[in-house]
Amino acid sequence: MNLRADGKIAIVTGASRGIGRGIALALAEAGAHVVCAARDLAKLEAVVAEIAAAGGKAAAHVVDVSSRESIEALVTATVAAHGRVDVLVNNAGITRDTLLLRMKPADWDDVIATNLTSVFISTQAVMKPMLKQRAGSIINIGSVVGLTGNAGQANYAAAKAGLIGFSKSVAREVASRGIRVNVVTPGFIETDMTAAMPEAAKQAMLATVPLGRTGTPADIAGLVVYLASDASAYVTGQTVSVDGGFHM
Ligand SMILES: NC(=O)c1ccc[n+]([C@@H]2O[C@H](COP(=O)([O-])OP(=O)(O)OC[C@H]3O[C@@H](n4cnc5c(N)ncnc54)[C@H](OP(=O)(O)O)[C@@H]3O)[C@@H](O)[C@H]2O)c1
DSSP: OOOOOTTOEEEEETTTSHHHHHHHHHHHHTTOEEEEEESOHHHHHHHHHHHHHTTOEEEEEEOOTTOHHHHHHHHHHHHHHHSOOOEEEEOOOOOOOOOGGGOOHHHHHHHHIIIIIHHHHHHHHHHHHHHHHTOEEEEEEOOTHHHHOOTTOHHHHHHHHHHHHHHHHHHHHHGGGTEEEEEEEEOSBOSHHHHTSOHHHHHHHHTTOTTOSOBOHHHHHHHHHHHHSGGGTTOOSOEEEESTTSOO
């Protein structure tokens, strides 16, 4: 079994912090050259420096995934530099939580653009090099909320559920070309995204997690490394939760 990613070129969006940072560190540790992409260059450079200090390979690339031009430039630059893209991790995401009756059109549009339309654009962009290579692994970071729904997150849950249907459809389209598409659905992970949650709500949520703790970016990264590696060569179109057993 080869759980390594040696020599693979991997793009990780939202790699400046949180889950994406954890994924970038783990892929680099597994031997991949990681293109760390997000909007905050200083934070990206800190992640790249951390990878380099550990003996890994990485580069920073500023991207705004709500812009088609910006995503296409990221993929073009990666192919120009390395001649290929082996792994694409679509991790960048935002929340604009509010109850449906208060949800503004911008709350809906921003979340759909950043969390779902971006994945359509980046997946299309990597298709040409991956089809040429006849190999590739696309890993989309969804959410358990896309499976269960959540009051106050109709926009976010719609985007994350949409990601699953999108991924299964593309997985069917490109399986015969050696390209795999899977979704990882995290539960409650300690990052900036969840930091603002009131303590009482956090405790109530924790009571529903059989493993009895919140998750860490490293918990998600383990599955992503597996899906990026050749050990998962027979796995496509799947949605796998890493959530302490919250949704089963
Ligand atoms: N934390 C959880 O409990 C949890 C649970 C389920 C699913 N998820 C999903 O996991 C993913 C990562 O979440 P997280 O908790 O790590 O969130 P986070 O700490 O808020 O980090 C979000 C990341 O996305 C990037 N990003 C946001 N908007 C972007 C844009 N327009 N263009 C490029 N990059 C952008 C941010 O970088 P910049 O600000 O530097 O651009 C940052 O690196 C998201 O898709 C989220 O929905 C998280």
